[in-house]
Amino acid sequence: MPGHDRRPRATAAAVTRHAVLILTVFGMLFPMLWALSASFKPGSDVYGASPLPMPATLENYRYALGEFPVARLLLNTFVTAAGVTVLHLAAGLLAAWSFVRFAHRGQRVVLGLVTVALVVPPQALIIPHFLMVARLGQRDTFVGLIVPQLATCALAVLLLREHIRAIPPTLIGAATLDGATHAETLRRVVLPLLRGALGAVAIVVFITTWNEYLWPVLVAPSPEHTTIQVGLQMFETQEGPEHGPLLAAAMLATMPVVAVYFLASRRIADAFLQSGLR
């Protein structure tokens, strides 16, 4: 840890530093703050330069909640994001474990392939994914929504592999000597040591999936299964969009995640800082 700076001019430096940081935070959050304020503005005041909603109204929220299945969409999004995250962790962990434990000659090739898969963008796979899901009759289902999103688990595999490799072989050896099966070793020895890395992977995957737009649009466009990202697009009706309620719905879509994030933000940051991600 770097020591504290006790030289003069330190106050001036500290002020500058805080100013820069506060400005950056403000700049990055400005659109959301603006939208938050605008969502309380009545009707056509939504546009305009007034920073505060005067007069303020809850009408937009009442409208959005009454007309728009926010709860349902959020639940869909949560189920999808959680499902993808769990599958990612499971597949990543098992694959990484087998990479380390069952080394064999084809290893390098397979590992190379996984590394290449890292750069294959999921968008490049949408056509075959879409066709498979459509042929298997899984459009507009959670299965269709979740399973193909597993295609991006290369990052999880590689990252977890690094971490498993860093576990001292003696630890694992000891467990094996004690007669533990692979499953037991994995559960009792490896899992606890990987908590930080798994946490970081889970967070990244969860947020990415929560925010995924293209795949849900394609595979589950109906309100029964689609995610909140796509649902917001339903405000773009042919009969003229309702901008106030649209912003209110966008805020409702954002708030739960932000709340969860603030509850866990320390842990999230720590998970990253300790994950050894580089």
Next chain:
Amino acid sequence: MFTGVLSLLEWDLTSPDRSFVGLDNYRRLAEEPEFPHALTRTGLYVLAMLPFATVVPMALAVMLWKRPGRASDTYRSLLFLPVVLAPVATALAWRFILDPLGGVVNLTLGGLGLPEQDWLGDPDTALWAISLITAGKFVALNMLLYGAALASLDGRALDAARVDGATEWEITRHLVVPQLTGTTVLMSFLCVVFAGQWTFTNIAVLTQGGPDNSTDNAYLRLYTYAFVFFDAGTGAAAAVAIVVLLTVLFAVSAPLRRRHARP
């Protein structure tokens, strides 16, 4: 795989008749102006966002790392927020702010007597506007990743330099930044990979690739071919082209990444 096979067919995704057309789809992809144009625009997105994937988050991470404590933790939490915010909601917020007639940006500019601008409707500015909107997410995520790299630095060397009377700037410049080179190379690489993907939502919500295709990118083009025009073959050919390009880039950059990889 399957995409490769598809790219050789002429097929509208749904009807039973599809015919083998060989490399025709690739030829069309290369000859028609749209796809090369989309690739160029994707490159511009990468260039525009590169500083926000490297220098900016690095500076923020170093600032936060030098003064650990409650304040820094709070800043870190707030700065990471753009990653958490729903991208469609962010994009919509920008649409209101940048609206040419009623948006706060133009009303303020007009109020100050400055020229107003249709930021998302002018082919000269739209791509930069989308890049800047998307850049927030790069800054937020990469700041944490740089933080992770900084956390594993050896503090003793820095303390020793301080004892020798080096200024904080000198320490940052000569001791910290060089050690982050590996991370920077990785961040640049990720920027190349993700620039196209992360701009997608903003483009889809804000400009649909317009005006005059100026905000097009390779993924939007792929999507348009396959699911707007129902030309599965050309869409698949675009997908293959993107993957091949990225793989080549990956292979070419491998030595660079290896040189800077830490033991």
Next chain:
Amino acid sequence: MTGLMGRIRGWRLMPAVVVAVGLLAACGEDSTPTSTSPTPGAIPTLDSATQVTITFLSYNYGTPGLGGQGTQALIDAFEKAHPNITIKPQGVPVKDVLTKLRTDTAAGTPPDVAQIGWSKMAEAVEALPVVPVQQIPPEAEWKEHTAGMSPRILSAVADDGLVKSMPYTMSIPILYYNADLFRAAGLDPAKPPATIEEVREYALAIKAKGSEGVYYAIADTSKSDFLTQSVVNSNGGSLVGGDGEVTVDSSAAVQALTTMQDLTTSGAQPAVNSDSAVAAFNSGKLGMLVTSTALMAGAQKAADGKFELRTAGFPAFGDKPAKPTYSGAGLAVLARDDAHKRAAWEFIKFVTSEEGFEIITSRIGYLPLRDSVATKLADTPIMKLLEPSISQLDTVTPYTSFNGTKANQAVVTLQDEAVEPIVLRGADPGPTLASAADKIRRLTA
């Protein structure tokens, strides 16, 4: 997918299996014919004991706002009147209608009835197994049902005299204007402009008082070309000639778009996209707006208590007759067996009956295609606003589609590569339309 799980025993084959299953399914699909030939024989009434459930794909269903509420009201009223038929509605974002229809049809589960926008209808009829709606009931029943409907609209949507999809939520372009801004500019709100020349003059007067003048939503963000057609047709041109040839670059079309461009360059029209313009009009900052009547209910709501909203017919070009074309949607039947076809017809018959159009007009704001409904609702505020369009129904010209299954791509090309650059960004109309026309010819060849 490439080898991601390659090393895990048991899982190793999964990607391959998935692909193989997908391909097998694909092959299986090929042998079954996807298009059902329309049965020429009419289908008699359903036995009231027969319970039928039909699916109804609608881009209005489930949307927040009037479209969603009105659609639900239609379904509820229908189910009450027909206890043996259940409607299973499916919502879909409006821009994904064709994608969903195509993929559902490929998967063997097309909806029984689908609401399809007219700009996509030709492609839908071409690519999907649409059963011409006129051929479902006996001829006498068809005649009896359509007797009170606008003959002009029915003949406009017909293909060789055969109505393939039923006019449902229909709209035509109309001139919305802000009477308060008229007065502020010294214009008489009782005398709205009737020609494009007057529109320009009025707009410049409004602009001179600090508001925006007029906006023709011709560069429509939803990429429909109904207003492009209305403008070009009213100038004596067309986008598609009598023999199906592409006439996008004819002199009448070039001239029409030059006039549109002049609105922008003269300052009468702001160079913004249609979303911004509609928002500006609804917040009282734009004097006149020329766009579909579909926005009527929304504009009425926005203007309430804020400014006086009035309407006038679609403006003409000089002394040539105004020729607005329609937008909105029709209902197409994709049901595969007789019971479902008949149930689909019962539903369509109900929503286009007097009771149906009353709901459509009063709840969503689309045009009542029956005189009796227009008369009945005559005193309602929305009907008063729609009146100029009802009087113009007799001038409505058919919406023309480009040939083939790439019709939609051709429309997008026209709108994105010609109309928008010409009208909003000063592209040279002649050459720009010529190059778009070439591309459209290649697409529709």
